Amino acid sequence: xxxxxxxxxxTAQALLAVAERIVEADGIDALSLRxxxxxxxxxxxxxxxVFGSKExxxxxxxRRAFEILDTELDALPATSAPADDLIQAGLMxxxxxxEHPSLLQIGxxxxxxxxxxxxxxxxxxxxxxxxxxxxxxxxDHAGGLGGRPVMDAVLAxxxxxxxxxxxxxxxxxxGGREETIWRHALDALVRGFARPDGDARGGME
Numbered sequence: 001x002x003x004x005x006x007x008x009x010x011t012a013q014a015l016l017a018v019a020e021r022i023v024e025a026d027g028i029d030a031l032s033l034r035x036x037x038x039x040x041x042x043x044x045x046x047x048x049x050v051f052g053s054k055e056x057x058x059x060x061x062x063r064r065a066f067e068i069l070d071t072e073l074d075a076l077p078a079t080s081a082p083a084d085d086l087i088q089a090g091l092m093x094x095x096x097x098x099e100h101p102s103l104l105q106i107g108x109x110x111x112x113x114x115x116x117x118x119x120x121x122x123x124x125x126x127x128x129x130x131x132x133x134x135x136x137x138x139x140d141h142a143g144g145l146g147g148r149p150v151m152d153a154v155l156a157x158x159x160x161x162x163x164x165x166x167x168x169x170x171x172x173x174x175g176g177r178e179e180t181i182w183r184h185a186l187d188a189l190v191r192g193f194a195r196p197d198g199d200a201r202g203g204m205e
Contacts, residue, residue, distance in 0.1 A: 012050050015040055016064050019057055023102035028112060033057065055117050058106060062121030065107030066128040069096055073131040082138040083190045089135055090161050090186040094179070097165035104169075108162055132157070139193065146196045153193055160189055 018040045022031050033054060037044040051057040072092050079085055097104045105111055107125065110118045136154045139145060145153055164185060168178055 059117045059120035062107045063124040065103035066124040070128040082142050086190045087186045093161045145193045
């Protein structure tokens, strides 16, 4: 499917913002290039010239999700406290999810998109994921993983943040306490990594 041409990038970003609003308001089934054109005040032909198909538009929305996350992660400071930095990264993901729920659905949950659409934005997803891995490696170098593999910790962090975002968007978390619950959960996970891996199993044997 490919990315929009470079000289169309400004137009593409404007059209993607419209597409994101449509998906957020009415779901992916309501998305069409014709509707994007109408709501953007342009022609369907202009939208086709940038994206070519609805599938390419969905792939671009998936890329947009991870481009935002990559940019936001890069903007977070790397301090002398890597555990605190990871907690801040988790809270940044919360802000992303609340501001871009439709991108969360497309980029992370792949619902309802075809596998080849997800394949098209996989390289952008990988770049954002590498930025998270780098932050977890800093915690490992500081002795904060308790002997756990870095990727195990990254996947646990990813599962926690995506899960919290999903239930918050379903309004499961108690009103007014959402960020506090995120902070407590992230703190328990990230600082809990420092326990030796063998100790983590002790209470279950």
